[in-house]
Amino acid sequence: MSINEAQTKKSGFQKTEVACLYRYLSNGTYYALIKHEGKQKRISLKTTDKATAKRLLADAQRDLGKINPSQRKLTLLKLAERYLA
Numbered sequence: 001m002s003i004n005e006a007q008t009k010k011s012g013f014q015k016t017e018v019a020c021l022y023r024y025l026s027n028g029t030y031y032a033l034i035k036h037e038g039k040q041k042r043i044s045l046k047t048t049d050k051a052t053a054k055r056l057l058a059d060a061q062r063d064l065g066k067i068n069p070s071q072r073k074l075t076l077l078k079l080a081e082r083y084l085a
Contacts, residue, residue, distance in 0.1 A: 016050070021057050032060045037069060 013022040013031065022031045030053035032043045041064065045056040 018054060018057065020061070021053060030056075032057045034061055034064060036064045036067075 012025050014025055015022055016030075020032055020034055022033055023029070024031060028048040030045045030047055030050070032041075032045055034041050034043065043060050045053045045060070047053050047056065
């Protein structure tokens with residue numbers, strides 16, 4: 001048994017030939033594993049179809065780039081005040 005096979009059995013995720021795209025072995029759902037701002041994000045793509053997963057992976061990567069890190073600690077109260085102004 002190779003190291004990759006041991007890690008797959010341990011974690012339950014199977015790497016695909018597409019970068020950042022993994023398949024959870026127990027239910028076949030695809031996940032995006034994307035590194036964003038130094039942290040790894042695991043996002044369920046909520047599909048078992050590989051072609052759909054590829055499209056959703058591109059969308060997830062694009063959407064993570066749209067997040068403004070300076071607004072991370074914005075409270076609901078401040079957001080409501082900004083909306084009402």
